[in-house]
Amino acid sequence: MEAAELAGRLLRDGRPEGLGVAATKSSPVDVVTEMDLAAEKLITEYLLDLRPYDGFLGEEGGASAEGRSGVRWVIDPLDGTVNYLYGLPSWAVSIGVEMYGERVAGVVEVPMRGETYFARSGHGAFVTGGQYGDKQVRLRCRDAAPLAESLVATGFNYVADVRAHQAEVARELIPQVRDIRRGGSAAIDLCDVAAGRLDAYFERGLHPWDLCAGEVIAREAGALVGGRPGREADGELTIAAPAGVFEPLQALLEELGAWHD
Template sequence: MESSHIAHDVARVLNSTQKDSPGKVQLYVFDEAVTGREDRASINKETLSPAQLEVVALEVALNAAALIRRRRAELADEHGHVGVLGTKTSDVDPVTEVDQASEKLIREQLVERVPGSRVLGEESGLSDGDCAGDGAGGEVLWIVDPIDGTVNFLYGVPAYAVSIAAVVDGQPVAGVVVDVKAGEAYVAHAGGPARRLSGAGSAGEGGEEVLRVVPAQAEASLGRALVATGFSYVAEDRRRQAERLTRLLPRVRDIRRIGSAALDLCRVASGEVDAYFEHGLGPWDHAAGALIAARAGAIVAAPDYDVMKEEKALVMAVKPGVAVELAGLLAD
């Protein structure tokens, strides 16, 4: 079955209960074909193509990753742990001064490089920038997670990332996720291939690997799929997620919980996992990684970028061959 037909079936399954559940968030399902338009460019102040926006995002994300590495080395105690500055959604949802410093650097550099653009960041919300007005056609909205996987960062678990996506007219056109510890970057733009860049200290200086998911016909069933997921920091949400996982676990090969949504989405693109899903992400968690997964050939489902964590919406990226089956299990 062609990817576009699979995406249509996934959308039908995930959104079929809309009329019976008025509070349910409508999900946008997209794939490689939907993200194939290279003409979705920024026309605010200066015309920039998706490829150029990817270059900007990569440069800034690498700068932020260097800051994070430096500050972690300065702040870590004798056990390799970094202190918490405050909390967000619950007492176990931390923020550090490095999160804030990283977002400040990213905001300043993005607006400097693309005047007129705005930034939606996890720590500071939406900035006005110097654009003429909200929602102007062709305006670039940068969606930023300064450290995705903050708990991993706190403990020294090597799975945390900088995530930057460029959205134009409501559509993702460029995405970059930098794995800070590994020194790798996952990148993609509308119409271009998903790639993994590696290098010593700067992901742009080393090798480049084009990422493709395994073709649908090579997959037998969901029962052979390795599935990644994540959990909320809110206790009641975790209880519901655990119930859903209990139903899913007997139907798949195994489950992985790595602790960074952005990196999980990129691992679907690279083939390190077959699928990823999570309910209750913010747009900064999924905007860049979802585009990278789609450009690698995955089927992706996500809400619009104004849907926040509180809506408990599903984000999913999955290889085409098991997409409909997984969607059916997650549709409730």
């Protein structure tokens, strides 16, 4: 939580007017800013000082290390990079923790909301700040609604051909749900499921750093989190929703081929 807060403050207060692009990701639409790299450096140095034997996996590559403690920190220093680049508020710092390969804890810092979401396995999910004030409020996902009355969030890939298929899936899905939202940050979408602001969320193409922290938070708030039938959430498909929404949504996404390009 301390590392996420420091990185969030750096990104919020240090955002320059004209952002320089340090590198490109999978296409010219998706950029990695200098601030993204600076935030990852801050997080990893902070954690390494306290946990020198742990492993690290960071989106920008600078944090990748095996470690020898059985603990690995999975870091997305700036989830919602394009939102950040354009001055939109929906971006976050996401830090998840794996223990012997199992996702066990996470924090998602959302600086422009002033909110911090956090959870650890078996101990519940909580939020503090923003509309919640100084209190630590326990999170609980919404009670299940019929799929036709469910507000569902998703995301789209930055590669045009992949995005085209995802748009076709969304076109087929829209008449069968209340509506669809696209926020631009997987970590925030998972937290919004946990907080009851969304009924469900799904996306294809997530990486471990996109979902590690948010998965623990959503799960500890009572949501089911998984992928294709019988599988965990992974790069093919991630779904988060309360029981009763999860199952019909998973079945529909399987039918629509949401798990492939």
